[in-house]
Amino acid sequence: MREFKIAEPRTMDELAALLAESEEPVAMMAGGTDLIDELKSGVATAGLVVDLRTVAGLAGITPEKDGLRVGVMTRVVELAEDAVVARDYPSLKEAALSLATPQLRNVGTVGGNLCQRPRCWYYRDPQVVCRKKGGFNCFAFQGRNKYHAIFGGSGCFIVCPSDLAPALISLGAKATIGTAKGDKVVALEQFYAPPEVDVTRENVLAKGQFLKDVRVPAPKAGQRAAYVKLKERGTWDFALVSAAVAGVVNDGAFAEIAVVMGGVAPTPWRLRKAEDALRGKPVSEALVRQAADAALKDASPMRENGFKADLVFAALKEAVMAAAA
Ligand SMILES: Cc1cc2nc3c(=O)[nH]c(=O)nc-3n(C[C@H](O)[C@H](O)[C@H](O)COP(=O)(O)OP(=O)(O)OC[C@H]3O[C@@H](n4cnc5c(N)ncnc54)[C@H](O)[C@@H]3O)c2cc1C
Ligand code: SF4
Missing domain, CATH: 3.30.390.50 (CO dehydrogenase flavoprotein, C-terminal domain)
Structure with missing residues (x-):
């Protein structure tokens, strides 16, 4: 693993400033269950790793008058075990429980799950430089593509691996994006970006931005999921x-x-x-x-x-x- 510095911001303002001002490639670390693998294998490199665990206010599930706020540092196990989620959003509980293993759900976070990188085996191979890593070819297109996309592939045929994302989008969730200039709210569906926008990324986060929370609207009368x-x-x-x-x-x-x-x-x-x-x-x-x-x-x-x-x-x-x- 290449050496990197670690930053432990205490507030969201500090976090936003660090992300915006860093001159080195930055990686945000939530639970680290995906990121650490990538750093170890060399698929991801970072001069600065920003630990989100020290940032106040990023974790927690809060019922609000028009729905539920889920902070990105909420662990998947907390989502799966939350009483309001079980009562009002059973499909979200189902998605959380279906995901990975108990150990990973104990450490992995909602934000990390929504922002995790793709599992394409060519992408995960540090020796392979495909389009997603700045190369010219998609090796899955002519090669092994059993687990790849059947819809929406455009020069890159990854699939979104997150179980939480489809469940949250079906429930009408919105994403709050934190920036040094204030928050932006987008439909979670619009948070994800297809390969034709930028093949090297899977979402709309620009330099200096982070996912702050997701908000799920209150269930409608007669809602089923x-x-x-x-x-x-x-x-x-x-x-x-x-x-x-x-x-x-x-x-x-x-x-x-x-x-x-x-x-x-x-x-x-x-x-x-x-x-x-x-x-x-x-x-x-x-x-x-x-x-x-x-x-x-x-x-x-x-x-x-x-x-x-x-x-x-x-x-x-x-x-x-x-x-x-
Ligand atoms: C063996 C294994 C099996 C798995 N099975 C499943 C499965 O069945 N279903 C499923 O959905 N997932 C699965 N996962 C993925 C797992 O859920 C993710 O590893 C986990 O959710 C990532 O959470 P984390 O908090 O550890 O994120 P990290 O590893 O810390 O981060 C993941 C990525 O998200 C970025 N990131 C994290 N938080 C933010 C933020 N707030 N804003 C912007 N970027 C951010 C990081 O920079 C990094 O690129 C599996 C993983 C493993 C290793
Ligand atoms: S599907 Fe995407 S990540 Fe996989 S080889 Fe093709 S360009 Fe690379």
């Missing part, structure tokens, strides 16, 4: 495909619905065509098939990952049926 994660192995694993469904159900039909998939695209992927097909009609397996077929018209599977199209239908069916039940 479900999170389904399909994995290759029964034990801990990243999602091959996951589906987060949230909406309002009246008389067996979704009056409102949001469908967000994980594991299928470089960003959490909203299936708007499936939402349109599902909205206002009595839920049935045939309707979900129609919805999946409409959405899958936009899919571009590669040589090894065509199986994900079947999993999109399977995950969508399970999530829609569970939410509507």
